[in-house]
Amino acid sequence: MGDTKWLNDDEMVLWQAFLTAGALLDRRIEEQLKAESGLSHVQYEVLVRLSAAEGGELRMSELAADVLTTKSGLTYQITQMEKAGLVRRRSCAADVRGVYAVLTDKGRARLEGAAPGHLRVVRAHLIDVLSDSQVRVMREGLQEVVRALGGE
Amino acid sequence: MGDTKWLNDDEMVLWQAFLTAGALLDRRIEEQLKAESGLSHVQYEVLVRLSAAEGGELRMSELAADVLTTKSGLTYQITQMEKAGLVRRRSCAADVRGVYAVLTDKGRARLEGAAPGHLRVVRAHLIDVLSDSQVRVMREGLQEVVRALGGE
DNA sequence: ACCATGTGCTTCAAATTTGAACCACACTGC
DNA sequence: GCAGTGTGGTTCAAATTTGAAGCACATGGT
Numbered sequence: 001m002g003d004t005k006w007l008n009d010d011e012m013v014l015w016q017a018f019l020t021a022g023a024l025l026d027r028r029i030e031e032q033l034k035a036e037s038g039l040s041h042v043q044y045e046v047l048v049r050l051s052a053a054e055g056g057e058l059r060m061s062e063l064a065a066d067v068l069t070t071k072s073g074l075t076y077q078i079t080q081m082e083k084a085g086l087v088r089r090r091s092c093a094a095d096v097r098g099v100y101a102v103l104t105d106k107g108r109a110r111l112e113g114a115a116p117g118h119l120r121v122v123r124a125h126l127i128d129v130l131s132d133s134q135v136r137v138m139r140e141g142l143q144e145v146v147r148a149l150g151g152e
Numbered sequence: 153m154g155d156t157k158w159l160n161d162d163e164m165v166l167w168q169a170f171l172t173a174g175a176l177l178d179r180r181i182e183e184q185l186k187a188e189s190g191l192s193h194v195q196y197e198v199l200v201r202l203s204a205a206e207g208g209e210l211r212m213s214e215l216a217a218d219v220l221t222t223k224s225g226l227t228y229q230i231t232q233m234e235k236a237g238l239v240r241r242r243s244c245a246a247d248v249r250g251v252y253a254v255l256t257d258k259g260r261a262r263l264e265g266a267a268p269g270h271l272r273v274v275r276a277h278l279i280d281v282l283s284d285s286q287v288r289v290m291r292e293g294l295q296e297v298v299r300a301l302g303g304e
Numbered sequence: 305a306c307c308a309t310g311t312g313c314t315t316c317a318a319a320t321t322t323g324a325a326c327c328a329c330a331c332t333g334c
Numbered sequence: 335g336c337a338g339t340g341t342g343g344t345t346c347a348a349a350t351t352t353g354a355a356g357c358a359c360a361t362g363g364t
Contacts, residue, residue, distance in 0.1 A: 004268040010287050011279050017294035018278070022174040023220040024301035040350090061312060068175040073351060075314055080349095097312045097359050116156040126170070127163050129300040130293050135162050137289040141282050142169035148281040149176035192320090213342060225321060227344055232319095249329050249342045 025125055032121045037114035042067060042077055044118060047086065047103065047111040056103035057090065063101055086110055177277055184273045189266035194219060194229055196270060199238065199255065199263040208255035209242065215253055238262055 007015060026041065033039045039047070045067040050056050058066070064074040078101050081087040086107035092098030103111075130138065159167060178193065185191045191199070197219040202208050210218070216226040230253050233239040238259035244250030255263075282290065 004271055005275065006271065007274070007279065010284075010291055014287055014291040014294065015274055015278065017291060017298050018174070020220065020303050021294045021297040021301065022170075024298065024303050028301060042350095059312085060314095068172060070352065071313065072315080072353075076350070079314095092312095095312080095360070097357095099313065119156055119158065122159070122167055123157065125300045126167065126297055127159065129296045132162075134289060134293040134296075135166055137286060138293050139162055139166040139169060141286040141290050142166065142173045144281045144286075145173040145278055146169055146176065148277045149173065149180060151172050151176050194320095211342085212344095222322070223343065224323075224345080228320070244342095247330070247342075249327095251343065 021126075028125060029118065029121055033114060033118060036117045037110065039110065039114055040077075042069060042073075043081055043086070044111070044114060046074075046077060046081065046101070047107055047114075050087065050101060050103035051108055051111055056108070057100040059092070060099045060101060081107070173278075180277060181270065181273055185266060185270060188269045189262065191262070191266055192229075194221060194225075195233055195238070196263070196266060198226075198229060198233065198253070199259055199266075202239065202253060202255035203260055203263055208260070209252040211244070212251045212253060233259070 029041050033041055033044055037044075046063065049063055049066045050058055060074060060078070061071065063078075064071050067074070069077070078087060078089065082089060085104060088102050088104055090100045090102050092100055127135065182193050185193055185196055189196075198215065201215055201218045202210060212226060212230070213223065215230075216223050219226070221229070230239060230241065234241060237256060240254050240256055242252045242254050244252055279287065
């Protein structure tokens with residue numbers, strides 16, 4: 001199979017910036033969230049998804065897919081969060097194997113406490129450094145990338 | 153400290169797509185690299201940086217910064233890679249505390265073997281799904297984000 | 305009803321990551 | 335010279351992630 005198509009300068013820089021931005025931003029978010037609310041980013045995302053869902057509950061598998069983690073990874077996190085009282089498990093009536101993760105009042109409160117600070121970080125380092133048109137173009141580009149990766 | 157400035161639709165979608173694209177792409181890369189070359193993404197990046205450096209060697213701290221990992225994280229990886237013969241350590245003449253990570257021939261060969269496959273994944277899921285103008289805008293936008301995060 | 309196969313979640317051990325010590329040395333100013 | 339502070343790397347234990355099994359049940363076809 002033939003020659004490798006290397007990246008040109010723009011492409012190279014884009015790829016590098018994509019990796020760097022992702023890593024640094026994640027780092028900041030992780031720090032901020034842990035310091036200010038005692039949550040990891042995954043846990044925060046779990047709370048977000050649950051609070052947005054009907055009745056504040058979701059099946060484990062769906063939640064795992066939503067927060068982009070593995071099944072076993074989610075099992076671990078939900079166990080932690082259950083110990084912390086942010087979430088509880090409820091078994092599914094229709095399917096005995098099924099499990100719902102349910103947001104508790106404490107969980108919802110924690111999310112509400114954490115959201116503003118989290119938002120500030122996302123704004124400060126991502127959204128607010130971009131112009132409206134950059135936001136639009138990047139939104140479309142990234143959606144395309146997600147599509148290419150089979151993210152629905 | 154007043155009200156929280158929430159994200160509008162475009163911003164929300166951008167942020168979500170950014171997270172999703174990053175996570176999914178990383179997953180693909182990790183799989184592909186491990187399957188085809190027995191490397192993790194971090195290890196691949198280490199090889200890339202070393203091969204690009206003068207004499208194929210870099211100080212541990214600089215390398216850690218380059219590949220966006222922590223000092224202890226790099227120590228661990230370099231130890232693994234040293235066992236695999238991809239890299240070796242050399243102590244620094246000027247500063248007794250200093251350590252260089254040095255690329256071995258085997259390491260360079262491994263990188264050369266891995267690069268084409270890796271490139272293909274990056275192209276297939278990121279670069280080639282974007283138009284030239286999207287690449288330019290996203291490059292600039294992401295560089296701005298990196299700057300905002302203090303990535304030099 | 306029954307078997308074969310698939311699903312949903314958990315469990316397990318191994319690999320990796322994290323962050324806080326820690327050690328040995330470099331450097332600065334006194 | 336030398337105390338005080340900073341740096342470069344490593345070490346350590348704890349937390350998390352990963353992927354392969356495993357388990358118990360659901361489902362479709364016969």
